[in-house]
Amino acid sequence: MxxxxxxxxxxxxxxxxxxxxxxxxxxxxxxxxxxxxxxxxxxxxxxxxxxxxxxxAVYESLFDFRLTDPDNRSFTGLTNYWVILTDWIWWRSLLVTLLITVVTVAVELVLGFGLALVMHRALTTLRPIIRTAILIPYAIITVVSAFAWQYAFALDTGFVNPWLNLGAFNWFGSFSPSIVVICLSEIWKTTPFISLLLLAGLAQVSEDLQEAAKVDGATWWERLRKVTIPNMKAAIMVALLFRTLDAFRVFDNIFIMTNGANGTESVSFLAYRQTISRLEIGLGSAVSVLLFLCVVLISALFIKGFKVDLSQARGEK
Amino acid sequence: MDRQLSTRAKVGWALGGLAILVYALFPVAWIVSLSLKAPSDLSNQQFLPTRFSLENYREIFTGNASELFLSALRNSVGICLIATFISVVLAMFAAYAIARLEFPGKRLILSTALAVAIFPVISIVTPLFNLWRQIGLYDTWPGLIIPYLSLTLPISIWTLSAFFREIPWEMEQAAQVDGATNWQAFRKVIVPLAAPGVFTTAIISFFIAWNDFVYGISLTSTERARPVPAALAFFTGSSQFELPTGAISAAAVIVTIPVVVLILLFQRRIVAGLTNGAVKG
Amino acid sequence: MASQSRSVRARRPRAWAGLVAAALLATGLAACGTESGPPTLSWYINPDSGGQAEIAGRCTAATQGRYRIETTLLPREASAQREQLVRRLAANDSSIDLMSLDPPFIPEFAEAGFLAEIPEDVATEVTDGVVESAVQGSTWEGRVVTVPFWANTQLLWYRKSVAQAAGLDLSGPVTWDQLIEAATAQNTTIAAQGIRAEALTVLVNAVVASAGGTIVLTPDAPPDEVELGIDDARGRRAAEVIQNIANSAAAGPALNTRNEDASATLFEQGAAAFMVNWPFVFPRGQGAVEDGTLTQSALDDYGWALYPAVDAGTPSAPPYGGINLGIGAFSEHPDLALEAAQCIVSAENQAYYFVTNGNPAALESVYDDQEVVQAFPMASTIRESLRRAAPRPQTPYYNEVSSTIQRTWHPLGSVNPATTPARTADIIRAVLRKEDLL
Incomplete structure (x- = not known):
């Protein structure tokens, strides 16, 4: 300043x-x-x-402070961090968060690319309709999406089990199926965002290059691999970065669907529970700070490791 | 482009489009269908109701859940509109400066916006909660509007600065050369060019604020400020132990309506807003 | 370039005015709500069928304009209700005059100084004729800290026809093992709650208590000195019983996510002929008959008995729940709030609440009320159950205890008598000493 x-x-x-x-x-x-x-x-x-x-939060994380017991607030240094980092729960929720992140982002990237291709090539009469449809998941409230998917898979209200002939299979009764449904809701809701960013990237690829490749006799697949994708690398990387960090914050779907049962707790959920449910401000702040550091680490990895140039993606010279 | 495509390709892309439609609308259709089920149909494990009923809508508008839902709706609309307005105004100035002026710290501002955009929301809930209860912002509208800026401001800055960069600012000078005053040139040339971007940014910001859940459940505790997503999670049936599936579905449909209306009206703008920044203007 | 920047500058004041207007609007809207006139007491209520709002209206009318009672709705889950209240109270919020409190959280509120004191004479008055478990539930360290309002308990619900077919005599005490045997023989299920929520703690506590155990032995000790009783022979016996329930064919579908509502659905559908649940299932069944999802004959087949016991020799220890009224410590009108609380818990209001909302009274006399008996033929069973009911651990760290139980005993199918109680005790100790996360 x-x-x-x-x-x-x-x-x-x-x-x-x-x-x-x-x-x-x-x-x-x-x-x-x-x-x-x-x-x-x-x-x-x-x-x-x-x-x-x-x-x-950094300051609070150095204290032992419970909201219902303010008289016993005391400075404990890095104890909170030690408690968290030596506890399997932290590492488990970190792994769960990473799992959800990797699965959803990978699926979304492929699916989103497909959507972008269709939108890019769709007949002009269809395009507005598709665009309208795809924006709905993007703009719908995550909590609404969570409820819709939960009710679809729930034993009493859901149509999924009869349709798939699964009988009384309980999707929210154990870890793997719960994660599947959480990921489904997450993917459904956020793929449009990725596909729109990719669509922007697609539009950036010059038609001349495509035409030139066509003249050279390249097949559709070759053109996609050799011309389209390399030319939209920046857009892909930006989409990846944004979605990865967004997925890493996953909270709403877990809160609604399992409330953390079956070991589906994410790091955000862990932080929420320490501060809001347990009222352990010190411990919760420390989890929050660690979560923040994770996000910084991931961004640094992307920007330094994958050389994501954000200015380029946004059309900056 | 259409003319160059073979019939087979046309059919293929049309089928692809159809698949997208199903993909995007199926869960929405499901929640709508669920909301129209009579209580006796809720647990019938079928996609469609056997008997259509508006019972669930009555429940949230005039029934037991109306107190919770209607106030939440009012809060959500008010808080999101104000947060959107503030962030778009702030972002407009910032984006103009970033797009048109040379000054040190430009990258710093963009990087800050990026950092804020990817910030784990839950990390700042605790300190905000602590601060809010001390200064009396807890469970108030400003108590949500301010943190909502952390969600809406960065995306507004990014979208708008990308958009402003594409505006052919030379046209303003050209208009001035043609004898228009500064103000006229600005109003007649720049405003029409910038308005769609500003408008689009506002819609996107609104969506993001409308979607918030973490702040909503952590920084409110009554119908004074509780927004819709938080209220949805707190809905209750006729007793504490009964789950109001029908009422939740109906409320979910109602809060999706404004979103769908905005999309129907402005879909071209919204997509442009999300993509134009990267496309040559 | 310069000219453009000027035009932008020209636009700034207008935009700033808009910003200020928006901010003013926001604060203005937030500020409205204070009004003059008689004092308004706000009562934070748990969700029901509108009974508490109606009682608030009645008591307001009875004061002839001296004060008004307004209700504010809390979330559905008991733990979420606690979170909302604690967050407000930690902010020294004077807007909480009355609150409907789930009994297990009362020690925490009392210990944190969130509850206004209740004078001796009022304490005696409001606990007079109140069923024993509700008196215990409203007490902390020997003092009455809340006003008993209504008392809940779980019964064993069964389909008479199925019990008869199984040859199960439910007029006397019954054990879980007998139930499992009967249900398995009749190819039906027992609807118990296995969801990772408060309902699970309710089940575990009832079974441990019926085995003769106590989860927390010294509830009022400092957190790092709390002695636990769950890891003894009785705790292990309880784990064994729960293991039997969860692993038998009678466990039924989706035990791991089953809450009270899902249990009631199973029971109504006939998929479960036995169920442990709160009395709300009875009016719910009546509603289902009206909606056409349940036949009258099925409802007539509903039977009820006292909660199952662990062993034939030891009595059952049914769960105790319900709501007691706390007076906010930061209330500006604690006297009026106390007066209002006494009005709310009048025998008449308790009877009304019981009949219309299905929430059983804390006063024993209400169970003899003709209207109550007519609406709830099982009223006397409920009273008997409340007399025997065992409260959940009453400790200021109840949230930690309950969350640990939910963590270690969920899913119920994985409960192991050799390890689960021991692990529960270890984690509770570590969490209370702040050596572990939860």
């Missing part, structure tokens, strides 16, 4: 700089100042609603 503050004299010059043919530096200064004046509020709000709370 320091770049926004200019000495009074400089401000004076900056103002006069908006004249007809300003000196380069003055003009740049004026622009810089205006830039920060315009973007500053949004920047400040973003910091206020995230940076401040996470710092507060």
């Amino acid at each position: 320091s770049s926004t503050t200019l000495a009074p004299g400089e401000q004076e010059r900056a103002r006069t700089a908006s004249g007809r043919r300003p000196g380069l530096t003055d003009r740049a200064k004026a622009e810089r100042r205006l830039g920060w004046m315009l973007a500053g509020p949004a920047f400040a709000v973003m910091l206020l609603v995230t940076a401040y709370p996470i710092l507060q």
Whole structure:
């Protein structure tokens, strides 16, 4: 933020700089100042609603503090982190979260690519209809999606078991089937987002390149592999990054469908339970901080490891 | 493009389109069907009701669940509209600066937006809850509007700055050369070009705020501020032990209606908003 | 370039005005709700069929304008109700005057100072003639801290025709083993609740108590010194019984996700001829007859008895539940709230609540009320069950105890007498010493 503050004299010059043919530096200064004046509020709000709370969480995580027992609040250093990291529950919920993330993102990428291809090539008469349809899962409330899928698979209300001839199979009675249904709901809801990002990528691939490849006698599959996909790598990576981190926060579906039973607890759910259910603010804050670090780690992996260039994907030069 | 396609390819893509329709609408059709089931049909394990009934809708609008549902609906609409409005206004300025001006920290702002967008919401619920109860924002509208900005602002900045980058700003100068005043040039040339982007951003922001669940269940506790997704999870039947499947389905359908209406009206805009940023303008 | 930036600047004040307007609107909307006139007491209620709202109206009318009682609805799950209340109370919220509290959470509220004191004379008055388990449930460390309102208990429900066919005599005590045998022989099931929720703790506690055990021996000890009784011969015997239930053919479908509602559905559909459940199943059955999903003859076939016992020699220990009224410690009108609470729990209101909402009274005398007996032919069985009922562990750390039980005893099919009780005790201890997550 320091770049926004200019000495009074400089401000004076900056103002006069908006004249007809300003000196380069003055003009740049004026622009810089205006830039920060315009973007500053949004920047400040973003910091206020995230940076401040996470710092507060870091601070709280160093205490043993139970909301119903405020008199016994005491500083315990890194004890909370030690308790969490030596507990299998943390690692289990981390693994469950990773499992859900990997499964959903992988399926969504393939499915989303298919959807994008169809939308890209669909007849102009069909396109608006498909577009409308695909936006519905994207925009529907996750909780609604969770209920719809839960009721579809539930023993008493669901039609899935009779349709699949599964009798009294209890989808929410053990780990694997519960995860399957959770992933289904997650995939259904978020594939459209991926497919729309991929559609944008598809549109970026120049028709000339496609035509050239066609003239060269490349088959549809070869063109897809050699021309289309390499040219939309940036879009794919951005879609992957956003969805991975979004999937990593999975909470709503688990809350509604299993409430964490059968070991389906995700990291977000674990954090929620420590603070909101158990009222252990210190322990819960520590889980929150660890979750945050995981997200940072994943982003760093993507950006450094896979070289995701976000500016490029967004059309920045 | 259509003209170049063979009939076989046309049929193929049409079938693909049909598959997408089924994919997207099937679960929605299911919850609608469930909401129209009479109580005696709820556990019949069939997709369609044998007897159509509006009983579930009566329950949430005038019956036992109405107190919970109607206030939640009012809260959700109000809170989401205000949060959307604030974030779009803030994002508009930021996006303009990012798209048009050269200043240090541009990347910092975009990176911050990205970082906030991927922020694990649950991580800030605890500290916010602690702070809110101290300053009296707990279970109030502003108490939800402020954290909702963390959801809507980053996406608004990204979408809008991508959008603004595609606007041919030279046209404004061209208009000025043609004798238009600054304001006229701005209003006649830039506003029509920017408005669709702003509008689209607002819709997308609204969807995101409308979808929130974590803040909704953690930062509210009564019908004063509790939004719809949280209320859905708290619905009850005629006793504490009975599950109101029908009422939940009906409420789920009702809260999906505004979303569907927005999509039906603006589907082209929304897709453009999500994709235009990356396409050459 | 410069001209454009000017035009943008020209637009800014308007947008800022909009922003300010929005913020004002938001705070304005949040602020409305304070009004003048007689004080309004807010009563946080658990969901029911509208009975508490009706009683609030009646008591408001009875005060002739001195105060009004407004109800605010809490979530469905008992644990979620607690979360909502605790979060408000931790914020020293003065808007909570009265709250409907599930008994197991009362010690936590009392210990945290969330409950206003109840004077001796009122305490004596409101516990006079109240069934024993409800008195216990409203007490913490020897003091009455809440006002008993209604008391719930689970009965053994059965289809008379099936019990008869099995030759099972349910006029006297019955054991779980007998039930399993009868159900298996008749190719039917026992609907018990195995979902990972409070319902599971209710089941486990009832079975442990009937085996003669106690889950928490020293409920009021500091968290790191709490002594547990679950890991002894009686706890292991309870685990054995539960293992038998879960692994028999009589366990029925989807035991791992079955809650009270799903049990009632199974019982109505005839898929289960035996069921342990709260009395709400009876009015629910009557409703099903009206909706046409249950025949009148099936409803007439409903039988009820006291909760099953673990061994023939030891008495059964039915679950105790219900609601007691707490007075918010930060209430601005604690005297009025206390007065309102006394009005709410009047015998007349309890009878009304029992008849219309199916929630049994805490006052013993209500069970002799003609209307009650007519609406609930099993009223005397419920009273008897309440007299024998065993409360769940009354400790300020009930949430930890209950969550651990739900973690270690779910799914019921995996319960092992040799390891489950021991593991439960280990985890509770570690969690209370804050050495483990939960």
